[in-house]
Amino acid sequence: MEDMTREKHESLKFYNYLCQKIGSEEVVKIRRLALVIHDIGQSNNTITSGSKGEGLDLKGSDLDVMFIDPYIKVYELETEVCVFDSHRLSFIMNTDETQSSFTQLYLLTHYQNHELTFGNFGGLLNLLEMNHLRYVLSSEQYKQLCMSHRFASYLPKKVHGPCISCDNDKYDYAWCLKCDAWICQAKPWIRRPRTAWPSPELILKIISCGVLFVPIGCKGSINENIEWRISFSVSEKNLIFSFSHTQLLCYAMLKILLKEVLDKHEDLKGLLCSYFIKTLMFWISEETNPNLWRPDNIIPCFMACLKRLIYCVRYSILSHYFIPENNLFLLRFNTDNKEKIITLLTSLYRQGINCFASSETLQDFRIQSNESTESLISRNSRLLQQIIPIFHTIRMIFEPDQVLRLLYTFLHSSRTGTSRVLFALQISEVYMVVADKNQYPNSPGNKHRYVSYKNELNNLVIGLNADAISGLLKLASFFYVHKSYEASLNMISYTLQKCTDEKIDISCFIYEKTFNPIQKHVLNLMKKEKLSAIMKSLIIKSCRFQKDSSIIPQELQLDVSERYTFFHPLPFAHFLSFLCYYHLHDISSCRQSLQRLQQAQKTSIIFIPNCLNTVIMCGIAHQLMGDTYSARTAFQEAARHDENHFSTASLRLTSLI
Template identity: 35%
Template sequence: MTANRTESLHLYDYLCWKIGSDKEVKGRRLNFIAIDTSFKYQISSGSKSEGLDIKGSDIDLMFINQNFKVYESERDNVQVQRAVLIMDITDTHPCFTRLCLYTNYTRLHKDHRKVLEQHGMKYFLSNKLYKQNISKSITKARPMFNKIHGPCISDDDDEYDLAFCLKCDKWISQAVPWINRPRSSWLSPEIVNEIIMNGIQCLSASETLHDYTRCYISINKQLNINTRLVQDVLQISRNFHVPFDKRRSCILLKCLRHPSKTDLSHDIFLYFMSAGHQVLPTISHPRHTQNNKLQYDMYKYNISYLLMGLHSDAVTGWLMLASLFYVHKNYLISLDLIDYALSKFTDEKCDHLFSSKTRNIMTPKQQFALDMMKKEKLITTLKSLTITNLQFAFKSQILPKELQQEDIKGNTSFHPLAFAHFLRFLCCYHLHDFISCRDAMQDLSVSIKKILPPKDFASTLCLRSSLFVGIVAQMLGATDSAREYFNFIAQLDKANYTSASTRLRELG
């Protein structure tokens, strides 16, 4: 009995090392729950959203297609404001169905007709045409998503699987036996009822590792839970740009704070709230409709939100605040904030976000710093030891005017170190301090070589960082150098994520 118990504990240690402890698994789940509550029609699925960080696993995302609505039969309460599909299980394999068009074909949008095939007098949704049409639409905006993988659209690196789903609001009759299926312990009646009421996609946390809660053992000291939780948050932050507004704030509060009153859920809630407060002031507002008082109120409002956004990492919040002051021509205040942010770029900061698509090995200094803070709360560690990229919403009101052309593809991101030196140059330029301008330009060039290795040069962050040098050269009158930079970047930027091609044409 003792031998079996020892072997079980060794296996538990191994699983904790391989996929994470119960706290890590819960932390990853909470991260994905926070992500899903921020997107109305996105649902995380697969092993990663279950909290299992298994080598080689991808990120599975489901998106609800709002163009179609599925009903089991015509007897259901059919809503005709959208293209309606009715299930047809005639001559189909078990668990499969054909989807027959109920809406008048002539009333459909031409894009909706492209995914339908006619059989006799009826139109059916074509699996092949549906995926091809979705893939074509995605590839225009995100060229890396160019592969059809089973029912999903995948990227070049097989890091993501995107499934575009059709929603049926009612619990279909074929699935009714599942409700009364005999169960020993899993799933609990409460979870079954939640699934029946809300649909499987609304299940906020599965019980994949439910037996972990019945085990107690001290994790091997080599397994620094704090380190892995920080890495998980950084990785998810890199993969998702989370939108934010007051409605999403209330949803996060309900999902993460009330049901699970733990320090971990509280910290993750605060992290996403703080990161969201960085995004909200970047949303564009039409200034021409505002009088001076409204503009001043908006200015104070943005400052208060950016101050609340200082808690998600060590640098980004300060640079967003500096950008706001720059846009409002408070150059000296902006310079002070930039200098403070630059002082935070130290060797122990965890900035794996920028260097690779996979989790990197911690440097000794980074690991030591995390070990020193292993008794601190997760939110404290994230605020003190991590650095994330800057995210600006489309047509952001706090993005410097010199970069307004960069949001041609929607939301825009920048590497914080390169952005800091570029913003420092802009402040000095408008203060007519051209000696400091030259210093900032030199620091910008050095920082790009330091933070972005050659193998990642074609990444979006690298291209935008390199574009800073071209803009600086153009502002200083070095037109030939600027043209050379823009031309080089334009050749690498096949998808036009930067304004290099536009700037090159403007130079003539």
């Protein structure tokens, strides 16, 4: 009995430690909700998947985003096609010549009997190949089309499996096709014997999701370039969401063990992947009594998962969760690497939780678990430290027409306090984007200008709730564009008063991952405040302006002529102040603002894109003051650090010659 009590105590300590390092239930819920709301706010049918979409934010994890192609629909059988959609092409699955979990996609016979012009689908015509006297959709050509036309030319990109990766492998994008029905190959999954997980309600929900198809064929197949992999990503996400927190932490630990311990061995790197870990967890969860997944039993649960992984590798068997005929470990290992990985996994198993001693994420367990982490860091500090990276990640482009969708979902589906807070933050963010869009760009007349002015002003006021600073500065920029220089200066002065030491810069936080003593103290004083109040009063975001923004100073229009861009709040405030004084012919105040801008430039991190814009703003200010030499020096410095040509530095240099 004493041994059992000691084991439970050890498990509880480890569980609490994991909540600090990986995320508590509350943190995971916020991460998930933030990304789900972000997906709702996209103009495309967007699904955030992968570790971050599941609520985890582990070291080295990228953001996986799936876009469902609106122009193509897949059916299992031709008889399922009741109506011919003039806006979408229909394809039929053909699995006669493919391995399980793969399919070919044949063009619907209806189209075969017509001249292949397709109207709006002309671009898709080049993706078809002839196979057995029928047109089949090429996965390889489809992926190339996505790469060439669906990414801005300035983004570095490469093919990574079925995905297109960019931005230093931080993001994986996959365009996929959808079948709304649950396919035959996976129907045995619905009624196979299981304990209590997944529940009948969850099974029904998963069936309603249908399946996806991603553009990659079975490796080594003679028809690899025209095959598509059947993807259950949405279903898998729902299954992960149903995990208890203990299950999720065991899943995270296996991923950490894989990435931070096993993959350090170069000859084993890539042999096991996250998808295998996920599949393993599904099988174990289905066969296990849900009551075993408790915080005071987390160590035995994890060890059982690790033992099952060793078994799967030893016997080269890991069945696909939805289509068990597909053995994911078939021909995966050779004699040498199989023996080595079994030896390594067995050694780790014998060490118990000490197997994480060489892990970067969990190596300090023995030290921190003996300390009172609650006394070292307040709940708010820990909460923000773990969720800020997600809020930084999701600051992507929103389309104005998605505001109504967000509002509708907020009003009809938001039932918890946390979801209402996150919806409010996201809606405020979107309204700031909407404010960038001139609703009447070519409309003459005072009435249209007045309506546009009022709409932009109203949107910006709603956007003030997104954070502590950037909304105020965009409002100041709005007044500047409308030549209300005094109003703009008053807004800038008020904003600068709020730029105090306790503010948390979200753009730099991803590099620092910690808070200074003042920030910790203020967060501790605000321990009874709601998340929305903390975000609004303490968080600083970069000022983001959309492409062809109507509220950015004319002097910076060049920077948004091709793409959206970011400006660091403090230097942007000083530059905006400089511009106001410049137009008010107050040269003395101009020089003071320029000095403050230069001081902000010296303290900026030059390799962050929005800090490159700080150097460019210095150059523009010097240029306006007639100091061409200093302007050229600033543009040259920015261009030297702008390897990917994100900024306008080179273009502005050319204009000075």
